[in-house]
Amino acid sequence: MLSKSKIFFKGTAAVLPHMLSVIPFGIITGAIGVELGFDPILVYATSLIIFGGASQIIFMQLLSGGASSLVAITSVGVINSRHLLYGAVLSEYLEKLNFIKKLFISYFIVDQGFAESNKYIKQNKNLSNPHYYILGTGVTLWFCWQLSTISGIILGSFIPEELGLKFAIPLTFLAIIINDLRKLDHVFVMLVSGFASLILFDAPFKSYIILSPIVALISAFIMLRFKK
């Protein structure tokens, strides 16, 4: 049986490759905030309080473009609503925790951490303390996110824009689902989601981020009916 700290650091190790995109993205986020003219403390506060890359950038861009707080907050809520889906999946592994621990661990649920935890825990069904793995991924990503946004705030965008490092973001997410490409049913759901996102891209409040998964999950539901 693995000790708790071993499980935690296995989670840490699992998300380390994602730093290739998380760190540049964090630096860009911090730098954008300062470039838009916001108080560095407030820019950093978005990393600590909102803690969600894409939503922070859009939040700051909307407000600097003169959008109302209501519009900015709604956009953040819509973009981050995908965490509801992650929570629904992870809740299976967190069932046995008490309420306070659930409240604590929830703060650390992020895309890459969710994906890696879900993959690992599914493959190791009799893992005794799966929440340490989730925490290992989440806390690691949290630290790297905080440090990289702070360096972006202090140093500015020291990564040349010509490198187009934003492209690392879709690549990270591609790496996350790459193994599921071996399963045709998953490929079908991915294609539905992908094409839905292209069609729905201009929907208000960036809602394609949650509408496309919903469309894809509904098609998964229908697909499962036909499979039987």
Place this chain on the structure above:
Amino acid sequence: MSWFSIIVSGIVTYFSRMAMVALIDREMLGAKVKEVLNYVPAAVFPAIIFPGVFFNDFGSFVEYSNPKIYGAIVALIIGFYSKNIIATILSGLLSYWIIIFFINQ
């Protein structure tokens, strides 16, 4: 950008993380829902990948000479066979850079 708007956004985001973990009893979810939840990664991540590859920063469709499409195809092939995250990301980035710095110049 005010403290108020950041804090409200933070509460909304935290709620989205916490609600299903702490407030919902798993027994409320039926067997069918649990089965569909297996597809959450396949349903969520392509919605981030596709626009990131096919659209530019302003949300308009980039034509087929788009170097990101070639980068993504390389990453897809390398990733599929290597099953390695770093190889997937780096191969995509490198092929993208080769195109934008050497070929499209």
